[in-house]
Amino acid sequence: MIGLLSYLVFFATVATILAIAVLGLNLQWGNTGLFNGGVAAFFGAGAYGTLILGGTPQAGHLGGFAMPYPLALLGGMAVAAALAWGVGRLTLKLRHDYLAIATFGVAVAFENVMRNAEWLSGGAKGLRGFERPLQEGIGSGLAYNALYLAFVASLLLLTYLFLERLVSSPFGRLLRAIREDEEAARSLGKNPAKVRLTAFVTGSVIMGMAGGLYATFYAFVSPQDVLPILTFQIWAMLIVGGAGNNRGAILGAFLMWGAWTASGWALSRHAPVEAQIYAGSIQYVLIGSVIVGMLLWRPQGLFPERLVVSQSGGATRPAPAK
Amino acid sequence: MADPALSIRAVTAGYLRDLPILFDVDLVAEAGKITTIIGPNGAGKSTLIKAIAGLVPVTSGTVRHGGTDITGLRPDRMAAHGIAYVPQTDNIFRSLTIRENLDLALRRAGLRRDAIRARLLAQFPALQAKLGDKAGSLSGGQRQFLALANALATEPRTILMDEPSAGLSPRAAEEVLEMARGLTETGVTILLVEQNVTQALRLSDHCYILAEGRNQIDGKAADLLGDPVVAEIYLGGKRLRVGA
Ligand SMILES: Nc1ncnc2c1ncn2[C@@H]1O[C@H](COP(=O)(O)OP(=O)(O)OP(=O)(O)O)[C@@H](O)[C@H]1O
Ligand SMILES: [Mg+2]
Numbered sequence: 083m084i085g086l087l088s089y090l091v092f093f094a095t096v097a098t099i100l101a102i103a104v105l106g107l108n109l110q111w112g113n114t115g116l117f118n119g120g121v122a123a124f125f126g127a128g129a130y131g132t133l134i135l136g137g138t139p140q141a142g143h144l145g146g147f148a149m150p151y152p153l154a155l156l157g158g159m160a161v162a163a164a165l166a167w168g169v170g171r172l173t174l175k176l177r178h179d180y181l182a183i184a185t186f187g188v189a190v191a192f193e194n195v196m197r198n199a200e201w202l203s204g205g206a207k208g209l210r211g212f213e214r215p216l217q218e219g220i221g222s223g224l225a226y227n228a229l230y231l232a233f234v235a236s237l238l239l240l241t242y243l244f245l246e247r248l249v250s251s252p253f254g255r256l257l258r259a260i261r262e263d264e265e266a267a268r269s270l271g272k273n274p275a276k277v278r279l280t281a282f283v284t285g286s287v288i289m290g291m292a293g294g295l296y297a298t299f300y301a302f303v304s305p306q307d308v309l310p311i312l313t314f315q316i317w318a319m320l321i322v323g324g325a326g327n328n329r330g331a332i333l334g335a336f337l338m339w340g341a342w343t344a345s346g347w348a349l350s351r352h353a354p355v356e357a358q359i360y361a362g363s364i365q366y367v368l369i370g371s372v373i374v375g376m377l378l379w380r381p382q383g384l385f386p387e388r389l390v391v392s393q394s395g396g397a398t399r400p401a402p403a404k
Numbered sequence: 405m406a407d408p409a410l411s412i413r414a415v416t417a418g419y420l421r422d423l424p425i426l427f428d429v430d431l432v433a434e435a436g437k438i439t440t441i442i443g444p445n446g447a448g449k450s451t452l453i454k455a456i457a458g459l460v461p462v463t464s465g466t467v468r469h470g471g472t473d474i475t476g477l478r479p480d481r482m483a484a485h486g487i488a489y490v491p492q493t494d495n496i497f498r499s500l501t502i503r504e505n506l507d508l509a510l511r512r513a514g515l516r517r518d519a520i521r522a523r524l525l526a527q528f529p530a531l532q533a534k535l536g537d538k539a540g541s542l543s544g545g546q547r548q549f550l551a552l553a554n555a556l557a558t559e560p561r562t563i564l565m566d567e568p569s570a571g572l573s574p575r576a577a578e579e580v581l582e583m584a585r586g587l588t589e590t591g592v593t594i595l596l597v598e599q600n601v602t603q604a605l606r607l608s609d610h611c612y613i614l615a616e617g618r619n620q621i622d623g624k625a626a627d628l629l630g631d632p633v634v635a636e637i638y639l640g641g642k643r644l645r646v647g648a
Pocket of ligand 2: 449450451492566
């Protein structure tokens, strides 16, 4: 019983953290139309940033600066912001497909730097020496994990509320306007480049927060945590949930994380022994199939963006006018 | 004579650097007047308007507005210089409500935004009744009104309009052009592209004929209306020869 409960808490914590990252991607893709193919890099920037700033001093690599936890987490988010700002300045001029390739390249480079720059990141062995906040008082059992789940869940809620407000604010209106018609927006004196950069950095900061929370949960981060598969997982969650809809993004995260862990479990249990070594690859194939299947048969996701306007100009409105 | 509101001198422009669409185009739009551009499909009318609005790179020549050189200025800076551009299509934000459309355009108006919005709604009563509706649900004529209201929200001295009457019923077209006429009485300068030649000539003060990216004929609209050459070219259905 306790075992199951522990597992559920563990599962929900990771799903919640990933949901935060999916919300960040939803701001970029769902609301702004920016194809970020390098989610793992911004997630990773937050993860490494948080542990380097908040960890205890280590021989052999940078940090830790033993900062109080909230500062370390904010610092990790700032690292993600800085990376996003630099990348955004260079790449946001690019069209969708090129932007995707460029950001994917950034993520691959990020992973490689983390793997090889031992002085910075501890290299392939990863970054240790971090102690989870309040661990001394509470211990590391179920109680701690449950509290941590409550913590990440409240951050998920805050992020959700923040984004919902943002989307209905003048800034959100501007995002929709630019996505709909850039030339018309420019003629009204709007600067799409600036607006896009703002959305890109904000979304990346949210991913960085997710990364920081993830690294905090494991008190560890290594290049294995920022592989390209993470980017695909986050994308699959958003596509399944429905781009443009924050609630869909969260549900997509839980559904896909559920499917991912369940498939991993089922494969380890039921796949023939010879196939076991391929289990990881089979999961990759599964996630790829989900993305392709959704794009083919239900591209709007399970929970589509509420507002639908057809290209021909007539608004399709589910509810009759008052 | 006062400075013309807008003067274009020897402008060569095109979407790609080595492929000009406009060649040495000259044009002057007098303040508080309507100037029209007419010409066959593909003549470069839209390109000229976009070049003025900063959306198409100008490779040589100058665009001056009220005495300031605005050649090659970024399009989002044009509003600050008193220029508003109303594109031919997609000139409103369909997924936003009428009110959101106006507020978007009014974002820089600061404290005066309520006053400006009230004035615009008085000017366009058809929009007042639909403030909360999505702009995508408007009829063609109402869309043009909204596009015009959005442009006016930036308080321009000059409005560039690309075929505001295209695709409208004759009555709606008439209304939109009447509205443009009315605006000049408040001192606004209008440069517009118009498909319907007779209507363009009737409506405007000065008219430019463009073909294959070059100036052809220009003159007082009233003179051109009685000009047998123009009548032959445009009303007789013959194609305009380059360099005529
Ligand atoms: N975005 C673009 N990129 C490259 N070439 C373009 C682009 N838009 C238009 N052109 C070309 O520029 C030339 C002039 O087009 P333009 O749209 O200015 O004509 P127009 O006079 O407005 O015609 P219409 O009456 O059909 O609106 C055409 O040859 C067209 O193919
Ligand atoms: Mg045109």
